Amino acid sequence: MKILTAAAAFAVLAASPPESDVQWERDYRALPRADSIREFNRRLSAVPHHVGSPGDADNAKWLEQKFREFGLDAKIETFDVLFPTPKERILELVEPAGFRASLVEPPVAGDPTSSQKDLQLPTYNAYSIDGDVTAPLVYVNYGVPADYERLERLGVDVRGKIVIARYGASWRGIKPKVAAEHGALACLIYSDPKDDGYSEGDVYPRGSQRPPAGVQRGSVADMPLYPGDPLTPGVGATAGAKRLDRKDAATLTKIPVMPISYGDAQPLLAALGGPVAPPEWRGALAITYHVGPGPAKAHFRIAFNWKLETLHDVIAKIPGSTWPDEWVIHGNHHDAWVNGSEDPISGLSALLEEARALGDLWKKGWRPKRTIVLCAWDGEEPGLLGSTEWVETHEAELKQKAVAYLNTDSNSAGYLSIDGSHSLEAFANGVAGDIEDPVKKVSAARRVRLKRVEDARTAEERKEIRERADLKIDALGSGSDFTPFLQHAGIASLNLGFGGEGGGGGVYHSIYDDFAWVSRFDDPDFAYGRALSQTTGTALLRLASADLLPFEFSGLAESVAKYVKEIQDLAKEKREATEERNREIEEGLFEATNNPRELLKPPPAQPPVPYFDFSPLENASATLSAAARGYAAALARARAAGKPLEAARAAEVNRLLRGAAPALVQALPLRARLLHGLRRQDPAGRAGAPRREAVEGGCAGSLGHRRGHREGRRADPRRREGAGQLAPTVRYGAIFPARMRS
Numbered sequence: 001m002k003i004l005t006a007a008a009a010f011a012v013l014a015a016s017p018p019e020s021d022v023q024w025e026r027d028y029r030a031l032p033r034a035d036s037i038r039e040f041n042r043r044l045s046a047v048p049h050h051v052g053s054p055g056d057a058d059n060a061k062w063l064e065q066k067f068r069e070f071g072l073d074a075k076i077e078t079f080d081v082l083f084p085t086p087k088e089r090i091l092e093l094v095e096p097a098g099f100r101a102s103l104v105e106p107p108v109a110g111d112p113t114s115s116q117k118d119l120q121l122p123t124y125n126a127y128s129i130d131g132d133v134t135a136p137l138v139y140v141n142y143g144v145p146a147d148y149e150r151l152e153r154l155g156v157d158v159r160g161k162i163v164i165a166r167y168g169a170s171w172r173g174i175k176p177k178v179a180a181e182h183g184a185l186a187c188l189i190y191s192d193p194k195d196d197g198y199s200e201g202d203v204y205p206r207g208s209q210r211p212p213a214g215v216q217r218g219s220v221a222d223m224p225l226y227p228g229d230p231l232t233p234g235v236g237a238t239a240g241a242k243r244l245d246r247k248d249a250a251t252l253t254k255i256p257v258m259p260i261s262y263g264d265a266q267p268l269l270a271a272l273g274g275p276v277a278p279p280e281w282r283g284a285l286a287i288t289y290h291v292g293p294g295p296a297k298a299h300f301r302i303a304f305n306w307k308l309e310t311l312h313d314v315i316a317k318i319p320g321s322t323w324p325d326e327w328v329i330h331g332n333h334h335d336a337w338v339n340g341s342e343d344p345i346s347g348l349s350a351l352l353e354e355a356r357a358l359g360d361l362w363k364k365g366w367r368p369k370r371t372i373v374l375c376a377w378d379g380e381e382p383g384l385l386g387s388t389e390w391v392e393t394h395e396a397e398l399k400q401k402a403v404a405y406l407n408t409d410s411n412s413a414g415y416l417s418i419d420g421s422h423s424l425e426a427f428a429n430g431v432a433g434d435i436e437d438p439v440k441k442v443s444a445a446r447r448v449r450l451k452r453v454e455d456a457r458t459a460e461e462r463k464e465i466r467e468r469a470d471l472k473i474d475a476l477g478s479g480s481d482f483t484p485f486l487q488h489a490g491i492a493s494l495n496l497g498f499g500g501e502g503g504g505g506g507v508y509h510s511i512y513d514d515f516a517w518v519s520r521f522d523d524p525d526f527a528y529g530r531a532l533s534q535t536t537g538t539a540l541l542r543l544a545s546a547d548l549l550p551f552e553f554s555g556l557a558e559s560v561a562k563y564v565k566e567i568q569d570l571a572k573e574k575r576e577a578t579e580e581r582n583r584e585i586e587e588g589l590f591e592a593t594n595n596p597r598e599l600l601k602p603p604p605a606q607p608p609v610p611y612f613d614f615s616p617l618e619n620a621s622a623t624l625s626a627a628a629r630g631y632a633a634a635l636a637r638a639r640a641a642g643k644p645l646e647a648a649r650a651a652e653v654n655r656l657l658r659g660a661a662p663a664l665v666q667a668l669p670l671r672a673r674l675l676h677g678l679r680r681q682d683p684a685g686r687a688g689a690p691r692r693e694a695v696e697g698g699c700a701g702s703l704g705h706r707r708g709h710r711e712g713r714r715a716d717p718r719r720r721e722g723a724g725q726l727a728p729t730v731r732y733g734a735i736f737p738a739r740m741r742s
């Protein structure tokens with residue numbers, strides 16, 4: 001297939017794809033079927049399939065067969081990674097009264113897979129260390145640094161204590177990390193009903209929200225340090241890889257940690273004394289929330305099987321006809337904490353349907369010019385293991401060949417969200433404009449735009465949303481398998497999915513995230529699964545066939561300029577707030593106004609915030625803006641001239657375009673170090689996060705919708721690694737991709 005066709009000898013410079021490509025895209029979008037996605041989902045979520053389980057290996061084998069059946073070239077790549085599972089879990093209240101936590105999620109009626117007890121992983125947090133602690137309890141709200149500042153003012157010290165934090169407001173791995181830094185001996189994390197339980201709606205099985213015994217499993221590895229296998233940082237976890245000793249694995253927690261249900265948390269919280277918790281700390285349990293410490297005293301013991309398990313990444317390819325050594329990649333993980341019908345199978349079954357449709361299109365004569373690579377990753381849940389190890393193993397080849405990486409994960413119903421590299425903003429808008437919302441029958445892009453108008457707070461914001469040619473997309477932080485592609489290899493990436501009108505986050509990472517729940521509450525007719533297949537497939541076709549790669553930099557330059565301004569504003573705000581606070585301390589404001597019954601101490605004085613020199617950043621931003629304008633003008637001139645670009649020159653331009661994202665990663669070591677410094681200084685990464693984002697979460701849907709708003713408004717428990725918490729890295733992640741490895 002290496003013969004250059006007449007069409008490919010000259011690059012077409014038109015703003016929209018040539019009519020033949022448009023027709024292939026239309027043909028493609030007619031192919032995905034909702035009933036097919038439903039059956040893939042049922043099959044892939046039929047039994048629990050976490051890393052190392054028979055269900056996981058069986059799904060990988062089945063996926064490989066399916067890809068082959070659809071005509072793709074597919075194989076399984078394996079890696080051996082550290083994956084602990086619990087062998088002993090005890091949590092009991094020993095004072096003032098006895099209580100033993102059940103730590104069990106019971107089956108529910110009408111949900112057949114919820115009773116697969118022997119195959120389910122117990123409720124736990126992966127990469128907690130072993131431990132056995134008996135100590136007084138302290139309630140720390142969300143367990144982020146601001147909460148510890150408040151505790152200090154309340155005169156409560158967590159040293160030598162077991163802290164109990166609630167899920168939300170930060171990625172879960174931050175909670176034990178901050179707790180350990182404050183001297184706590186152990187950390188419990190529970191799901192408060194205010195965040196994703198009965199306060200949000202009827203609980204499962206009557207409704208979709210978290211039932212009293214539902215528990216959110218999840219990784220607590222220090223992923224900002226490095227994602228992937230804790231024993232093989234920076235290199236693929238292949239059979240012969242050099243492995244760290246477990247005691248030297250820096251991403252394991254420093255203290256033992258375990259997640260619990262609100263059913264198990266209630267007696268612990270009810271037994272606390274000490275000050276009444278501040279109003280914004282109170283959840284929806286029928287108790288008066290106290291902070292402690294004590295008189296509640298708990299005994300917490302946890303021990304793990306520290307085993308190496310085998311990952312199975314399934315990699316399928318459709319060869320490119322013109323540029324086989326340029327890859328357009330789409331990945332979605334296949335491992336789950338339990339049955340995972342939503343997370344990740346809703347996204348994976350849409351990817352599999354995309355493979356089926358692409359196979360059909362191939363039979364009709366379509367040939368992509370670039371190679372399309374479809375990946376079903378293993379081990380995403382414990383720590384982005386499968387994608388990270390694969391990227392580390394193939395890094396040199398990826399840097400040569402990868403054009404772009406598309407990621408999907410859980411898919412729900414509602415608004416199309418696309419986050420990612422700003423160089424793909426115009427491209428993402430183009431794709432979203434061609435996708436029809438399956439319920440509202442308007443384009444996905446239009447629906448998002450109108451939603452943004454509805455959510456805007458000022459007339460100025462509404463004006464911009466209505467008049468700007470493209471909807472802005474948000475930068476990616478971390479949290480799913482795009483991380484190694486974007487942050488490590490510097491490959492332009494997008495993360496896509498529908499959300500905001502599904503079942504919400506109440507069964508996230510529990511045994512109830514299963515086919516019964518998804519088909520009742522989340523995407524009952526799998527119409528949004530079909531829409532996702534149409535969206536990602538359209539994006540793949542367009543990227544794989546474009547003579548001139550659809551990277552544009554005006555949106556990027558505009559966003560960078562905006563971020564530079566935000567950093568300056570932040571420094572100013574922090575400086576003024578610190579000055580004001582220190583002045584209030586000096587004038588005795590806190591002593592004079594504190595309610596004597598509440599025992600709130602004045603906050604400690606803070607060192608003044610220095611003045612920073614932002615001129616290098618401003619100059620770089622101006623240079624970037626000028627270059628982006630230059631490229632846009634050259635492109636417009638070439639289009640106006642109507643002359644096609646010679647193939648060799650197009651290839652050279654494409655090479656430069658592809659190199660832009662990695663160059664940005666490499667050009668900013670200082671920036672990365674600065675970000676790293678910020679993160680070290682403020683482990684929750686709140687430095688730089690606007691307050692709203694820190695509290696509500698930045699799981700921001702981008703082409704519009706902010707998932708956090710409807711699906712767990714205040715603290716979306718589904719928020720993953722990063723988003724909004726590692727704020728500076730996250731918010732500027734796609735712009736200044738921090739190299740997480742030092």
Ligand SMILES: [Zn+2]
Nearest residue numbers: 343344409410
């Ligand atoms: Zn997932």
